[in-house]
Amino acid sequence: MKIINKITMFLAKKRLLITRVLCIAVILEFILNFHYRIEHIITNPTAIIISIILIVLGAFIRSWSAGIIEKRNRLVMEGPYALCRNPLYAGSSLILLGAVLFVNDIWAWLLAGLLILVIFPFTIKKEELTLSTNFPEDWKNYTATTGRYFPKKLDWQRLKQKWSFQLWLKNREYNMFLFSLLLIIIICVLGF
Numbered sequence: 001m002k003i004i005n006k007i008t009m010f011l012a013k014k015r016l017l018i019t020r021v022l023c024i025a026v027i028l029e030f031i032l033n034f035h036y037r038i039e040h041i042i043t044n045p046t047a048i049i050i051s052i053i054l055i056v057l058g059a060f061i062r063s064w065s066a067g068i069i070e071k072r073n074r075l076v077m078e079g080p081y082a083l084c085r086n087p088l089y090a091g092s093s094l095i096l097l098g099a100v101l102f103v104n105d106i107w108a109w110l111l112a113g114l115l116i117l118v119i120f121p122f123t124i125k126k127e128e129l130t131l132s133t134n135f136p137e138d139w140k141n142y143t144a145t146t147g148r149y150f151p152k153k154l155d156w157q158r159l160k161q162k163w164s165f166q167l168w169l170k171n172r173e174y175n176m177f178l179f180s181l182l183l184i185i186i187i188c189v190l191g192f
Helices: 002-013 015-032 034-042 045-066 087-103 106-134 136-145 165-170 174-191
Strands: none
Touching: 002 015, 002 106, 015 034, 015 106, 045 087, 045 165, 045 174, 087 106, 087 174, 106 136
16 A cells, blocks of 8 residues: 555656656657658548547636636635536546547557546545645535536536636646647647
8 A cells, every 4th residue: 555655646746747758759659650640630620620629628627727726725616616626637638638639649548548547536636635634624515515527416606706817827727728729729730
């Protein structure tokens, strides 16, 4: 059990570095097999449209979440956090799936699987442990009404929450927003 905790902590701490390294590897593979990839892209317009939709939806969910969350100050249970406890990871997963669908490469699919099925859950469990320690009573109520990944029940009143551009900037969501915009531009240039 101790080794699993060490692996969990390592993956949670290094998730951004791991993601960047793996993305660079996928990009290099895409460049090396450019002609094959372009042929797939040109002959599969449905994948292009679905890719763009997934990336836009993921970027929207992440931006909505980042404009509401007040890290370490309180347990946010409104807005997208009323739908699921981890909307930032849900948005990241959609962006990732959109990019991978566009590239359609086995290594990209393996990377997405590693991130979504291994690294994200480890990180989420670590973050949830911190939240349950810092906000024990609120956390108990929150987990009873809100699913980790999918909604348990929909409370329209909890969806209403003032979005803050200042929080969006403070949480540096512009990085992922610009990355998503770049992905969409690349998809449009190569795909259409």
